[in-house]
Amino acid sequence: MATLSDFKTAEKSWWCPGCGDFGVLAALEKALVQVNANPATTAIIAGIGCSGKIGNYINSYNLHVTHGRTLPAAMGIKLANRTLTVLAVGGDGDAYAIGMGHFMHALRRNINITYLVMDNHVYGLTKGQTSPTSDMGFHTKTSPDGSIDEPVHPLMLAVAGGATFVAQGFSSWQPQLSRLIVQGITHPGFSLINVISPCVTYNRVNTYEWYKKTLVNLDEDPSYKSSQRAQVLARLEESDELVTGLIFQKPSRPYEELITGFSSGPLSEQVGPINQDLWDHILDQFE
Amino acid sequence: MATLSDFKTAEKSWWCPGCGDFGVLAALEKALVQVNANPATTAIIAGIGCSGKIGNYINSYNLHVTHGRTLPAAMGIKLANRTLTVLAVGGDGDAYAIGMGHFMHALRRNINITYLVMDNHVYGLTKGQTSPTSDMGFHTKTSPDGSIDEPVHPLMLAVAGGATFVAQGFSSWQPQLSRLIVQGITHPGFSLINVISPCVTYNRVNTYEWYKKTLVNLDEDPSYKSSQRAQVLARLEESDELVTGLIFQKPSRPYEELITGFSSGPLSEQVGPINQDLWDHILDQFE
Amino acid sequence: MLSWKIGGDQGEGIDSTGDILIHTANRLGYYIYGYKSFSSRIKGGHTNYKMIMANRPISATTQKTDILVALTPQTITLNSQEINGGIIVADQAYSPSLPQGTDAMLVSLALSQMAKEIGSPVMRNMIAAGASAALLGFPLEVIAQYVEKRFQFKAPSIIEANRRALHAGYQAMLQETARLPWLPSLESPHPGERVVMTGNDATCLGALAAGCRIMSGYPITPATDIMESLTKYFPMVGGAVLQMEDELASITCAIGAGFAGARAMTATSGPGLSLMQEAIGLASMTETPVVIVDTQRAGPSTGMPTKSEQSDLLALIYGGHGEGPRIVIAPSSVEETFEDAYEAFNLAEHFQAPVIIATDLSLALWQQSVERKAIDGPHIPIDRGEVYSSSEIGESASFQRYAFTADGISPRTLPGTAAGQFLATGVEHGVEGKVSEDPLNRSRMMDKRFKKIGGIHDLRPPIRHEGLRDAEVALLGIGSVTGINKEARILLEQSGLKTAVVWLRTLSPFPSSQCQDLLAKTRHIVVVEQNATGQISQLLKMANVFDSRYHSLTKYDGVPFFAEDVARFTQNLLTQLEVKH
Amino acid sequence: MLSWKIGGDQGEGIDSTGDILIHTANRLGYYIYGYKSFSSRIKGGHTNYKMIMANRPISATTQKTDILVALTPQTITLNSQEINGGIIVADQAYSPSLPQGTDAMLVSLALSQMAKEIGSPVMRNMIAAGASAALLGFPLEVIAQYVEKRFQFKAPSIIEANRRALHAGYQAMLQETARLPWLPSLESPHPGERVVMTGNDATCLGALAAGCRIMSGYPITPATDIMESLTKYFPMVGGAVLQMEDELASITCAIGAGFAGARAMTATSGPGLSLMQEAIGLASMTETPVVIVDTQRAGPSTGMPTKSEQSDLLALIYGGHGEGPRIVIAPSSVEETFEDAYEAFNLAEHFQAPVIIATDLSLALWQQSVERKAIDGPHIPIDRGEVYSSSEIGESASFQRYAFTADGISPRTLPGTAAGQFLATGVEHGVEGKVSEDPLNRSRMMDKRFKKIGGIHDLRPPIRHEGLRDAEVALLGIGSVTGINKEARILLEQSGLKTAVVWLRTLSPFPSSQCQDLLAKTRHIVVVEQNATGQISQLLKMANVFDSRYHSLTKYDGVPFFAEDVARFTQNLLTQLEVKH
Ligand SMILES: Cc1ncc(C[n+]2csc(CCOP(=O)(O)OP(=O)(O)O)c2C)c(N)n1
Numbered sequence A, B: 001m002a003t004l005s006d007f008k009t010a011e012k013s014w015w016c017p018g019c020g021d022f023g024v025l026a027a028l029e030k031a032l033v034q035v036n037a038n039p040a041t042t043a044i045i046a047g048i049g050c051s052g053k054i055g056n057y058i059n060s061y062n063l064h065v066t067h068g069r070t071l072p073a074a075m076g077i078k079l080a081n082r083t084l085t086v087l088a089v090g091g092d093g094d095a096y097a098i099g100m101g102h103f104m105h106a107l108r109r110n111i112n113i114t115y116l117v118m119d120n121h122v123y124g125l126t127k128g129q130t131s132p133t134s135d136m137g138f139h140t141k142t143s144p145d146g147s148i149d150e151p152v153h154p155l156m157l158a159v160a161g162g163a164t165f166v167a168q169g170f171s172s173w174q175p176q177l178s179r180l181i182v183q184g185i186t187h188p189g190f191s192l193i194n195v196i197s198p199c200v201t202y203n204r205v206n207t208y209e210w211y212k213k214t215l216v217n218l219d220e221d222p223s224y225k226s227s228q229r230a231q232v233l234a235r236l237e238e239s240d241e242l243v244t245g246l247i248f249q250k251p252s253r254p255y256e257e258l259i260t261g262f263s264s265g266p267l268s269e270q271v272g273p274i275n276q277d278l279w280d281h282i283l284d285q286f287e
Numbered sequence C, D: 001m002l003s004w005k006i007g008g009d010q011g012e013g014i015d016s017t018g019d020i021l022i023h024t025a026n027r028l029g030y031y032i033y034g035y036k037s038f039s040s041r042i043k044g045g046h047t048n049y050k051m052i053m054a055n056r057p058i059s060a061t062t063q064k065t066d067i068l069v070a071l072t073p074q075t076i077t078l079n080s081q082e083i084n085g086g087i088i089v090a091d092q093a094y095s096p097s098l099p100q101g102t103d104a105m106l107v108s109l110a111l112s113q114m115a116k117e118i119g120s121p122v123m124r125n126m127i128a129a130g131a132s133a134a135l136l137g138f139p140l141e142v143i144a145q146y147v148e149k150r151f152q153f154k155a156p157s158i159i160e161a162n163r164r165a166l167h168a169g170y171q172a173m174l175q176e177t178a179r180l181p182w183l184p185s186l187e188s189p190h191p192g193e194r195v196v197m198t199g200n201d202a203t204c205l206g207a208l209a210a211g212c213r214i215m216s217g218y219p220i221t222p223a224t225d226i227m228e229s230l231t232k233y234f235p236m237v238g239g240a241v242l243q244m245e246d247e248l249a250s251i252t253c254a255i256g257a258g259f260a261g262a263r264a265m266t267a268t269s270g271p272g273l274s275l276m277q278e279a280i281g282l283a284s285m286t287e288t289p290v291v292i293v294d295t296q297r298a299g300p301s302t303g304m305p306t307k308s309e310q311s312d313l314l315a316l317i318y319g320g321h322g323e324g325p326r327i328v329i330a331p332s333s334v335e336e337t338f339e340d341a342y343e344a345f346n347l348a349e350h351f352q353a354p355v356i357i358a359t360d361l362s363l364a365l366w367q368q369s370v371e372r373k374a375i376d377g378p379h380i381p382i383d384r385g386e387v388y389s390s391s392e393i394g395e396s397a398s399f400q401r402y403a404f405t406a407d408g409i410s411p412r413t414l415p416g417t418a419a420g421q422f423l424a425t426g427v428e429h430g431v432e433g434k435v436s437e438d439p440l441n442r443s444r445m446m447d448k449r450f451k452k453i454g455g456i457h458d459l460r461p462p463i464r465h466e467g468l469r470d471a472e473v474a475l476l477g478i479g480s481v482t483g484i485n486k487e488a489r490i491l492l493e494q495s496g497l498k499t500a501v502v503w504l505r506t507l508s509p510f511p512s513s514q515c516q517d518l519l520a521k522t523r524h525i526v527v528v529e530q531n532a533t534g535q536i537s538q539l540l541k542m543a544n545v546f547d548s549r550y551h552s553l554t555k556y557d558g559v560p561f562f563a564e565d566v567a568r569f570t571q572n573l574l575t576q577l578e579v580k581h
């Protein structure tokens, strides 16, 4: 069985001291240990951003792709080898700006992968511009008079977009966050975990303190039913998504099991000479 | 005042006889006449697809862009010249597959343009593959055993994504469709009109007859309140979006009016030597 | 050699009629070549389908038409200049007449009438098929058998209607032929075990045989067939075709699958290729195998989606920002397309790099007779490159995925392999894959990546040719143009000019010295290409190959060269050059 | 010439300290050049900032450092080899010592201590600024004034803390200098009206002056500044900066705006540029003006985002599928960046085509002294190209937007113009813009579009040079390399070699004949470029310019050339060539 230290690398972190991403990394490692994952059978696909550097710090098979394209890459990996535990990880810009199209389509496609969005409401690595989740009125280098774009509401979109598992965690709330990641990984389909991961350098509004004051933990609300889509949508709307916990889950059968004739073993092992009879049968069609 | 014939071109249509797109074109022309638009101040931005050929048949300033990019182009045009009536037009693939990211961001940005999606649940121009709105189980060349992708629900997504105006029309129901287009054009912000526009060649399931049987006209339902987001979402969910009419509208102020210091006249007329005092002031910052 | 053409409105079954004739001719032992002219619309608009048949392999269409079947009057107007002393079969329904000056025999048949009588007006094309078969002297049972096989899964009523239409057309023509002053003269066939195939078919079969099991794509003319055909084959072998939301997703999904050890591909045409440029760089940088097919069409932008061109070459090689190794190969026939398709997967895994197969619309879509044994899936070589199992990894603290080696190829591991974990990143990195900005490491990594693919020419002959030994002039090209050059060579040799045909198989890395050596003694070289800016010439210049012996012939109006064009250009050129001397 | 460098951890205010020194030196009448080495991370990681000051214009950084201010011990380790007989100013807090063999005078100051005393440890950099000013003999009031202006909008407490820190550092150093055996010797200044500016600043100012009013972009290093600065300027002139969801949207929005008559632009670096390839083709095909800035960085893929390279050139010209006209220009100095930025909008509207400005990270980010009068916004020429008003359109039934004309430029109309409606499509089209597949029209339209941009060299000298008349050798380059070549020229001339510097301003269409003519008599030409594959050499080859007189010098480790490298290579080369003779 793998331990926490098995998932660590010798690499020194490039994140700013206090960055929320440390907490995400820690919770992820804990969750991986808890689901009994193995570094050699774990694949982590990271996007571009401060968040995307995570692959330098975690010992697993890591693919660090182009900006915004974690989900199609993760899809390819999972389909190529279903025995792997596959996670996509990236920032709010990576996910909901340049990656928005892939995000919406991953929701409907429901492949058995887990998507962790490290959401700091800002572009960190490019030094502080508005991100799709930035609040209205948020001041950045590209919105000196305050952002005028209605923010993206990732949880609501995920539910409306056909998600089968939606959760939100907070980098500071480790036990809940790692529990949610465990739930996401074990969910048999696509799971979105939007993680509030404060940027201490470029976001002085949505700070740890602010979140600790405003976030409501739905996991502790016995009246909340994460299986009831209408109630979920209503709650997300009235709370402005300032909630954590398991937001929505419904029964799910992963996409890869629905593809006609699709092999369930690692495809790498399927490469070899094609069967002569099958070949003849196919060529006959061309006569 | 412009008349219907002012919006027509001499070009012979390349659509198949009976294609739903004829009805969309007709309703659009009528709506343009009704809002007293002028071919010279109307800009239509079309995508790639059978639907995207519309620019060949309507007399206005037409920009036929690359696949999926109507909305950013329309945004540029509207911002460059706010006196224009700007419409983006494209198919369901153009809008909700390759164009999905732009669609979601156009919703939140709320620029005063109107978006007509000619939705036939299939890829027409490429000869019949599944589209994002194809029903589960729909048989196409790329889904011979029936589509296994959860379809995109454009109306629900639009509402969840921050739209200020959402409607759905049907190519066969001309008066309602042109009325909805009129409402969309006059709405001061982004308006989505998803138009059911049957493909008679590649979609033998979602046919005129089928829609006539299944579509419910919400405009005729006095109990339906298009201003109440929660009710709207619930209705969309329970009807599987098989409804027409004004789905949702909320008070809106277009984005272009929110941009600090942004000129409201056509930008083409703003090109001329820059003011010397302003220039000196700016250069002083570099000393 | 004989050419038969059928024309009518798009959506009227022109394609399937052509298909039926072509397969019948093939079964009768003729070599065939099919060619189509079509528009980017679904119904309406004139389209035509041309079949060339001969008792030797044919690799291009011809200018001349011997038999024209005209379903509409427009077909006659548009094509009458191609008919010199040939036969035009027309539908009585529109009271056909020949445009002035047309030297042809007009055979007017009641095609519409017969279709109506059979009870289905849409069967007009099948009647035309039957009539054509009779005119060509094909035995009825051979065409009938093929039609039967083709429609075997249709409703019995449809099968029956087809059969009746075929017979009706056949009989009607037989009555005519009895009266005709002369009949088309056919060569005797050259029987063999042959199949009829397009380049896109060959691409699919190559991928299938090579063990490709993930195809992630997005529809686009003329690549869509590849996705659609693999959708049929993959369920038989456990693979999956994934229709993605766009080309950005398509290529990235394939890269992900390649990273995880699957053989994966995508296929697209120009617009999609442009969208893939960034991700191709990712594959170069992370050294991940991936196969990309670009079925080139006329650009730029949406361009002319149904017209052929070879104008993406520089973009395929140089189109990504920065400098990363890309292997670009170009098949020059349907057989080579099969070969290149399976080889692409070997090259991608051997060199751990993106491999682009550049075809063009003509090569991708037009049918040809191919020897069945040339498409030998079960016996292709498979090279998976250097992949370490756990035991091969060694003792070091972490696996050196990007270790510097003599040939630049660093053994890789696949996810799932114990102790083989590493980071694959598009950011510059050190031997373990971790981000590095060290200048020395950077230079070495850049050198390593380029050195690596340099080895390709040893594995795969980069140039092929015929007739080079004592040729006065060589016609150099790629893709569908090679077929045209071969036909042009026949014409030129007939007129006494010793001619060679040379075709490049590998465009990147460019085989400079091989090219120089091969053509060192050739007096004149004509670079024939279907684009405006002479991209192959440009590549030859960059490779220091192009000199005063080289001449450029380009065409970029969407219509393929005719062999006659190439032959004429070459002859004029040589005449001019002699005058100068 | 004197060079001063400060090093420390990223996020510690290294940049602003450099900025303060540089502006102070500029105000004192020195020409300055600033250079920075930084990583793709926000805090931590070593970074440094170097200022070169002289009484003549300087256009590149130097290898040698005269004064090193070391905020961390690492600064000393990393930079000690650059110090030959110079001064190292260090923080007592870490008990600094010199590595063995370092020939430097160590001045240890209680920087941390003083910062603590002032009550804000983050002010250590300001103390270092004060100390540096004193060491350099800058009057306290000049630096103090600049600091005051710089922080004028900050809270009074911050302003006061800054002032105190500056003074404390200044005084502390004054006490030291009294004891030092010798002090750095400064040239006398060469006063003038100068500003301090980066290439990105100049791009913004050029765009602003040209009337650009829409900038749609997406953040990316090193282009982000452009978007951020225009965000400041545009509200003053009624423009809008739009932060889009990605680069696909950014370029398409700008094209839309250009279609509607606005002057519009986007700015990006490699990865974004790759994503824009498809849309650039749309602009080519629809003949829509748009300006794209590519601030090149080290690729491929994410590459080294904070390192300079000139490796997108072929992608900028040939990277799109199909063949469409693109104008690619490359400024070689900050002044030229301003010029090219405004000219780009003129060219885009004149030629109705996409215009790409290729800069590179070094040119984009490093500050230089520039004569204020060289940045003369209010008096730049403005050419809006041929735009018809309603009355000019004529009588024809519909406006012929793509009419064939002698120079290939067809007058356009802007939406809003009565009777000027037309269809602009990326599909091949006839003169009225409607889709056309006619082969003849196709060829003519392709010819028209390429012919059109051919006129550029008459409007804009494509090559500039200095010292060419009697030069033995010419150094040819673009972008930031030109500045380096100019410094190398000074070194080479000092050693007696007559040297020219030549730089290309227009890369596409390539000025072949101009290049050939200009360099016809030059004996040796060294093509200096910061990339691995010699892309400028490739362009010269394609243009038939490159011959045996040309030699290639490349570098691709992320670090700019030093003038010394270029001079040394050139001298060695000439020696070798002489030996061969
Ligand atoms: C195609 C492309 N465009 C732009 C960039 C520049 N870029 C790097 S990270 C980033 C956004 C970072 O924001 P986010 O995704 O929220 O991540 P964070 O740094 O906040 O964790 C951008 C725009 C890029 N690398 N590639």
Ligand SMILES: Cc1ncc(C[n+]2csc(CCOP(=O)(O)OP(=O)(O)O)c2C)c(N)n1
Pocket: B048, B049, B050, B051, B052, B066, B067, B090, B091, B092, B093, B094, B095, B118, B120, B122, B123, B124, B125, B126, B131, C218, C219, C220, C221, C247, C271, C272, C275, C302
């Ligand atoms: C980048 C790119 N990818 C693919 C295509 C090919 N293509 C043309 S139209 C189309 C989809 C058409 O479907 P839809 O948008 O629903 O329009 P419809 O034809 O059904 O009206 C595709 C994939 C293209 N033109 N460009």
Ligand code: SF4
Pocket: A014, A015, A016, A018, A019, A020, A021, A050, A051, A120, A124, A125, A198, A199, A200, A201, A202, D042, D043
């Ligand atoms: S800039 Fe923000 S997101 Fe990036 S490492 Fe620093 S704190 Fe974290």
Ligand code: SF4
Pocket: B014, B015, B016, B018, B019, B020, B021, B050, B051, B120, B124, B125, B198, B199, B200, B201, B202, C042, C043
């Ligand atoms: S294929 Fe379908 S969508 Fe296209 S024109 Fe024909 S009916 Fe209309």
Ligand SMILES: [Mg+2]
Pocket: A049, A091, A092, A093, A118, A119, A120, A121, A122, A123, A124, A131
């Ligand atoms: Mg972020």
Ligand SMILES: [Mg+2]
Pocket: B049, B091, B092, B093, B118, B119, B120, B121, B122, B123, B124, B131
């Ligand atoms: Mg459609």
